[in-house]
Structure formats: structure tokens, C-alpha cells
Amino acid sequence: MNITLPGGRAVVGQVGIPAGELLAREMPDRARSFLAALLDGRPVDLATPLTADAELAPLTFADRAGRDILEHSAAHLVAKALVATIPEARPTHGPPTEEGFFYDFEVRPLVPADLDAMRTAMDRSIQAREPFVRREISRAEANELFASNPHKLRYIAETPEGEPISVYYTGAFVDLCRGPHVPDTGWLAGIHVLGFSGLERDAGSEGPSLQRVRGVAFPTRAELEAYLKLRAEAEARDHRVIGAKQELFLFLDETPGFPFWLPKGMVLVRELETYVREHLRRAGYSEVRTPLLFPQSVYETSGHWEMYREDMFVSELEGRTFGWKPMNCPGSMLIFRSRARSYRELPLRLAEFAPLHRYEASGTLHGLTRVRELVQDDAHLFLMEDQIDAELAVLLDWIREAFTTFRLEWSYELSTRPARFLGEVATWEKAEATLERALRASGVPYRIAAGEGGFYAPKIDIHVRDSLGRPWQTGTIQLDYQMPQRFGLQYQGPDGQLHTPVVVHRTILGTWERFLGVFIEHCAGRFPPWLAPVQVRVLPVSDRHAEAARGLRDELASTGLRAEVASPEESLPKRVRAAELDRIPYTLVLGDREAEQGTVAVRIRGSKENRTMSRPEFTGYALDRVRRREYDP
RNA sequence: GCCACUGUAGCUCAGUCGGCAGAGCGGCUGAUUCGUAAUCAGCAGGUCGGGGGUUCAAGUCCCUCCAGUGGCUCCA
Numbered sequence: 063m064n065i066t067l068p069g070g071r072a073v074v075g076q077v078g079i080p081a082g083e084l085l086a087r088e089m090p091d092r093a094r095s096f097l098a099a100l101l102d103g104r105p106v107d108l109a110t111p112l113t114a115d116a117e118l119a120p121l122t123f124a125d126r127a128g129r130d131i132l133e134h135s136a137a138h139l140v141a142k143a144l145v146a147t148i149p150e151a152r153p154t155h156g157p158p159t160e161e162g163f164f165y166d167f168e169v170r171p172l173v174p175a176d177l178d179a180m181r182t183a184m185d186r187s188i189q190a191r192e193p194f195v196r197r198e199i200s201r202a203e204a205n206e207l208f209a210s211n212p213h214k215l216r217y218i219a220e221t222p223e224g225e226p227i228s229v230y231y232t233g234a235f236v237d238l239c240r241g242p243h244v245p246d247t248g249w250l251a252g253i254h255v256l257g258f259s260g261l262e263r264d265a266g267s268e269g270p271s272l273q274r275v276r277g278v279a280f281p282t283r284a285e286l287e288a289y290l291k292l293r294a295e296a297e298a299r300d301h302r303v304i305g306a307k308q309e310l311f312l313f314l315d316e317t318p319g320f321p322f323w324l325p326k327g328m329v330l331v332r333e334l335e336t337y338v339r340e341h342l343r344r345a346g347y348s349e350v351r352t353p354l355l356f357p358q359s360v361y362e363t364s365g366h367w368e369m370y371r372e373d374m375f376v377s378e379l380e381g382r383t384f385g386w387k388p389m390n391c392p393g394s395m396l397i398f399r400s401r402a403r404s405y406r407e408l409p410l411r412l413a414e415f416a417p418l419h420r421y422e423a424s425g426t427l428h429g430l431t432r433v434r435e436l437v438q439d440d441a442h443l444f445l446m447e448d449q450i451d452a453e454l455a456v457l458l459d460w461i462r463e464a465f466t467t468f469r470l471e472w473s474y475e476l477s478t479r480p481a482r483f484l485g486e487v488a489t490w491e492k493a494e495a496t497l498e499r500a501l502r503a504s505g506v507p508y509r510i511a512a513g514e515g516g517f518y519a520p521k522i523d524i525h526v527r528d529s530l531g532r533p534w535q536t537g538t539i540q541l542d543y544q545m546p547q548r549f550g551l552q553y554q555g556p557d558g559q560l561h562t563p564v565v566v567h568r569t570i571l572g573t574w575e576r577f578l579g580v581f582i583e584h585c586a587g588r589f590p591p592w593l594a595p596v597q598v599r600v601l602p603v604s605d606r607h608a609e610a611a612r613g614l615r616d617e618l619a620s621t622g623l624r625a626e627v628a629s630p631e632e633s634l635p636k637r638v639r640a641a642e643l644d645r646i647p648y649t650l651v652l653g654d655r656e657a658e659q660g661t662v663a664v665r666i667r668g669s670k671e672n673r674t675m676s677r678p679e680f681t682g683y684a685l686d687r688v689r690r691r692e693y694d695p
Numbered sequence: 696g697c698c699a700c701u702g703u704a705g706c707u708c709a710g711u712c713g714g715c716a717g718a719g720c721g722g723c724u725g726a727u728u729c730g731u732a733a734u735c736a737g738c739a740g741g742u743c744g745g746g747g748g749u750u751c752a753a754g755u756c757c758c759u760c761c762a763g764u765g766g767c768u769c770c771a
Contacts, residue, residue, distance in 0.1 A: 164766095171698065171699060172698095172699070173699080173700085174699090174700075256765085256766095257699090257700090257765055257766070258698090258699070258765090258766080259698060259699060259700095259765065259766035259767065260697070260698020260699060260766080260767075261697080261698070261766085261767050261768090262696085262697050262698080262767045262768050271697080271698065272698090272767095273698075273699085274698095274766070274767075276765090276766075306705095306706075307706080313762095313763090314762090315744075315761065315762045315763085316761095316762090318761090318762065318763085373769090373770090418771090420770085420771090422769080422770075423696045423697090423768080423769070424696065424762090425696060425697070425698095425766095425767085425768085425769095426696085426767095426768080426769060426770075427763090428764095431771085432769095432770070432771085433771090436771065438771065523771090534771090535770075535771065536771065537771080538771070569771070571771095572771045573771050575771080576770095576771050577771085601730095601731085603728085603729065603730055604728040604729055604730095605728060605729095606728080630728070630729075632729095632733085632734085633727090633728095633729055633733080633734055634729055634730055634731065635729085635730085635731065635732065635733070635734090636732080636733050636734080637731090637732095638730090638731040638732060638733095639731085639732035639733055640732085640733085641731095641732090642731095642732055643732075649731080651730065651731065653729095653730060654730095655730085663730080663731080665731060670731075670732085671731095672730095672731060
């Protein structure tokens with residue numbers, strides 16, 4: 063029997079030798095990291111006997127498939143532990159996910175004490191290094207074995223005739239499973255249960271609700287510890303925590319989902335607006351402001367009433383029904399329609415930064431990243447068909463520039479026609495193809511999110527990851543053939559005929575709220591100097607320098623820098639510490655030495671050294687970095 | 696909206712079996728006049744998320760509403 067190993071090396075194996083044994087024999091140095099194998103490209107247990115000529119490769123945690131196997135094996139262990147804790151629990155399924163695994167159970171609602179019991183049971187199993195043992199059984203045997211678990215019976219029934227039905231034993235616990243698995247539970251020392259939650263029940267289904275237990279798994283305890291440390295770090299830079307500490311924004315019980323922007327947070331918003339407006343000016347946009355409320359009839363025209371009403375705030379006034387706008391598009395459409403339009407006006411680019419209201423379900427609210435009142439850096443581009451490609455190219459270019467400025471890594475998702483949509487399928491497909499062409503032309507990688515488009519248009523969504531790798535959706539580019547039609551928009555073309563324009567709805571940063579939520583976490587509250595609410599803090603060494611410090615502050619303020627004085631009621635070291643904790647980019651110490659020489663001692667955030675500069679030298683340095691929007695102080 | 700959990704001073708949290716509401720930080724006042732990540736002392740600050748109930752007695756037990764957290768669903 064000839065077995066081909068990775069790299070094309072062919073070895074001879076005795077028929078019946080387990081895959082793991084052969085791999086260990088041929089690659090003894092690495093054998094300890096092998097948790098499963100690929101047999102002719104199919105993942106299998108290491109215990110699988112080799113019976114014919116084949117290609118064989120080891121799988122480790124470094125392989126995506128290997129990682130999935132470890133995580134799925136961890137899910138089995140969770141199931142074993144939960145059933146040991148609550149015997150009447152009925153396991154359903156437990157797949158690996160992007161960040162770990164889960165296992166869903168039909169069981170009474172779990173409580174934290176259940177997790178403690180499960181952890182104990184899991185530890186015991188891990189200590190015992192219980193092997194995962196595969197058995198293939200008949201359909202009848204399977205039906206008998208899982209007679210008390212309707213979910214497993216359903217999976218058995220769904221298994222195509224002719225496909226083997228396999229079960230895996232872990233000690234006394236048995237689960238219906240295709241496998242493969244790690245050799246034994248000793249591999250699961252790096253398992254950690256993150257938590258549990260109830261699942262939304264499918265409409266119409268009865269009986270106890272499902273409970274999901276989520277976890278992560280690593281090959282070693284040490285890797286788990288590293289992961290947990292990263293998570294703890296992520297919690298420390300939670301924008302909700304930083305926002306409170308730095309007094310950027312506020313949420314009150316009385317107004318769930320409605321952020322209060324505090325003075326310092328408002329500086330961030332204004333700086334972002336200024337940044338975006340600079341682009342608007344260069345790229346030929348005009349800014350408008352349209353009403354916050356429109357009568358129902360306008361939303362009937364736009365399609366919102368049919369497709370988006372659930373998410374809208376609605377007011378009844380004098381017997382008429384008004385909706386608070388959830389998007390800016392209707393207003394822009396009405397402006398376009400307000401008079402005859404010529405092709406010479408196109409592209410017409412209307413930007414609007416108006417507060418939008420969306421009645422997001424209470425359970426989905428989350429700090430700044432999911433709110434009920436938000437402001438987008440929104441614009442609508444009214445285009446002729448042959449202007450679309452060029453505009454899309456400009457937008458993708460602009461996105462690259464913006465996200466580079468913020469040092470955010472971004473990726474694109476092409477979201478296609480959803481189940482509920484307006485208009486004709488053919489138009490949708492044309493729009494989707496146009497967006498895809500633009501993405502290809504820009505040369506950036508993208509993913510297709512089938513069925514994730516808006517109800518009126520397919521879109522390119524911009525996803526950013528913060529520095530800890532968590533993904534967020536921010537900007538969006540939507541190519542819309544529906545709304546112009548529904549609003550009856552027309553322009554007179556060079557041919558003298560009336561045509562319907564195409565509209566691109568687009569945001570770059572998305573919303574100030576979500577963008578700042580993400581960016582606060584990305585920079586961990588250490589804002590680039592141009593964004594920092596306080597750019598310079600002046601620390602007089604003692605009372606006799608307070609006057610000079612105030613003078614310096616005024617001097618800095620007159621150049622446009624945001625500066626403040628920390629008066630010497632506290633010790634200098636304490637004020638230095640506070641400035642560092644407040645993430646102030648530039649801390650200037652002013653004492654006798656500096657007063658005499660007309661200099662300042664400059665401490666740059668994150669650096670313990672300080673540099674003596676003349677006042678004009680510092681001002682020039684700081685202003686230059688602010689003006690260039692440098693990321694670091 | 697659904698499931699679970701949580702809610703004590705501005706913030707982070709302690710509060711045992713139901714028996715007098717606490718600490719640190721922050722704030723204020725005073726002393727100190729300070730040279731690059733915490734000087735010292737004192738003081739103020741609470742409807743224990745709201746309402747209802749059980750009890751001689753509720754921060755603590757029960758019900759309910761509100762808000763938050765983690766998921767589900769949804770989404771910028």
C-alpha cells in the first residue's frame with residue numbers, strides 16, 4: 063500500500079495501520095502536534111485505519127480544519143459535561159465558529175452554577191484523557207440509541223440513505239457525529255466556557271427553548287491564557303469605559319440608545335465633520351439639510367413604509383402620521399425632484415449630516431456602536447449611467463485614504479439582493495455586477511454577502527477591524543435604481559429626452575457614533591493629536607508659574623490648539639500621571655528654567671523623555687502634526 | 696423584541712445566616728510650593744435602579760417595571 067505524504071513523499075504502509083501511527087512514524091518530530099489527518103483531502107481521525115493507496119497529511123491546530131476539529135471536540139466535551147450535570151438535557155448540535163464553538167441544548171434555562179458543575183466535570187474528563195472512539199452503526203441502532211432525543215432523531219432522518227451513521231464515545235457519553243475528533247480529551251486542556259444564552263425561538267415552534275453554551279478551545283493551557291489576556295485587554299479598551307473615563311459621551315436610563323455628546327466627545331464629532339467636509343469640497347459635493355420628519359406618504363413613495371416601518375419612530379400629529387427619518391435619502395430625492403434637471407448638473411452630489419432615528423430593538427443597543435439616534439456622513443450622488451464607474455472608483459479611493467488616516471484595516475463586502483426587496487431582479491443583477499466591477503478594478507479583496515443588501519439596493523459594505531481583530535461594519539456604498547424610479551426623478555439628457563438618474567447612497571466613515579465607538583477601541587483612547595479633545599496641557603511647577611502657564615495656554619489657543627492648564631494644587635508627578643492617564647498628546651511643564659529661557663519642557667504622550675523646546679518651536683511642531691493629521695503625537 | 700445574568704456614593708467594588716450602609720479612587724477644604732506616572736490630613740457625598748409584597752425587621756427573600764451586560768435576531 064503506497065501512501066503519499068505532503069511534499070509528494072511516498073512511503074509504504076501496512077494495510078490497516080492507523081493514520082496517526084504512520085504519520086508519527088514518518089514525521090516523529092512534529093507528531094505531538096497532530097490532532098487529526100487529511101486522507102485524500104478528507105479530515106479523519108488519527109485512529110482511522112489505512113486500507114488502500116492514498117494521500118495522507120497531518121492536521122494541526124494551525125490548520126483551519128484542525129482548529130475546527132479541536133473546537134468541535136471541545137463542544138462534545140461541553141455536551142458530555144452538561145448532560146452529566148443535567149441528565150434531562152437534550153444536545154442538538156455543536157459546531158466550531160469563527161472564534162470558538164458552541165453547543166445548543168434543549169434544556170431548562172441554565173444558571174451560572176451549572177457552568178461551575180460543568181467545568182468540574184470537564185476537568186475530570188481532561189485529566190482522565192478519555193479517548194474519542196468512533197463507531198459506525200446502523201440506522202436502527204442509531205434510532206434506538208437516541209430514542210429520547212428528537213433532535214438527534216431528526217439528524218438521523220436527514221442523513222442520506224447510504225451515508226454511514228457514526229457515533230463518538232467519550233467515556234460513557236455518546237454523541238451522533240460525523241467526526242473527526244482529536245484522539246482524546248487530554249487535547250482539550252485549553253478549553254474555556256465563555257457563557258451561555260437562550261436562543262430566539264423559531265416562530266411557531268413549541269417546547270422548551272434552546273440554550274447555547276459558547277466556548278473557546280486551544281491545544282494548550284498557555285494558549286488559552288494568552289487568549290484570555292487579550293480578551294481582558296479588549297475589555298479595558300471598551301469604548302463605553304473609555305467614553306465615561308474621558309467624559310466623551312453619556313447614556314442615561316431615561317434615554318436608552320440616545321447618546322449625550324459631552325464637550326470633549328463633541329470635539330471628536332466636529333473634527334470628524336471637518337475632516338469629511340474637506341473631502342466634500344474637493345470632490346464637488348454640496349451640503350444640504352432636509353426635514354427630520356416626513357409624512358407617511360413620502361415613506362410610501364420611498365418604500366420605507368412597506369419595508370422599514372418597524373424600525374421607525376412614528377408621530378401622530380393633527381390626525382396625520384409622520385415618521386422620523388431613518389435615512390436621508392427621501393429628502394435628497396425631493397430636492398432633486400423640486401425642479402427640472404439637466405444632464406449638465408450631473409453628477410449632482412448632495413451631502414447631509416442630519417440626525418437619523420431608528421427604533422432599534424431594545425436588546426440590540428450597544429454603547430455607541432448601536433444607537434437609536436445617529437448621524438451619518440451621508441451623501442447621495444445623482445448620476446447618469448455612464449458616470450457610475452468613475453464615481454465608484456473615486457469613492458473606493460477615498461475610503462482607502464480615510465481608513466489609512468485612522469490606521470484602520472478595512473475590507474469590503476458585496477451585499478446582494480435580500481429576500482425582501484423592491485424592484486426587478488434584472489435591475490438588481492445589473493447593479494450588483496456594476497459594484498463588483500468597481501471592486502475588482504480597485505484591486506482590493508472582497509467577500510460576497512449573499513442576501514445582505516438593503517431593501518432598495520445592493521451595497522458594498524466597509525468592514526473595519528479594530529486592533530484586537532474584532533470586525534465592525536461602518537461605511538457603505540449602495541447603487542440604487544429603485545428610489546429614483548419611485549420618486550419619478552428625471553433629467554433632460556443631451557438627446558433632449560427625459561431620463562431617470564441612478565443614485566448612489568454612500569457613507570465613508572458610516573456614522574459618527576459607530577465610527578467613534580470603533581475608533582476609540584482601536585486607539586484605546588489615545589487619540590491622534592488632531593482629534594484629541596485636549597491637545598496640550600500646561601503644568602506650572604508651582605504657584606509662581608501659574609500666571610505664565612495661563613499666558614502660555616492663551617498663546618497656544620490663539621494658534622488654534624486646544625490647550626488647558628492643570629494648576630498646581632496637586633504635586634507635579636501627580637499631574638504628569640493624570641495627563642498621561644487622560645491620554646493628553648502634549649504635556650508642557652513650565653517652571654523657573656523655562657520661564658527664564660522662554661522655553662517649555664515637552665512631554666509627548668507615551669514617552670518618558672522630555673524635550674526642551676522654544677515656544678514657537680513647540681507650536682510649530684504640534685500644529686504641523688495636527689494639520690497633517692499624523693496618527694502619533 | 697427573545698433567553699440568562701447584573702443594578703449599593705461620580706467611578707470601581709465590599710456588605711456573611713434577613714438585624715446600625717462601607718472602602719479605594721474621584722470631589723471639596725486645609726496644610727505642603729513641589730521638576731516628569733499617585734504629598735499629607737480632614738470633610739461632604741446613599742430613596743442600596745423604580746414600584747409593590749413577605750417579615751417584628753429587607754441592600755439581602757418574592758413579584759413587577761426600568762436600565763445595563765452577554766448571547767439570539769437585526770444592523771450604520
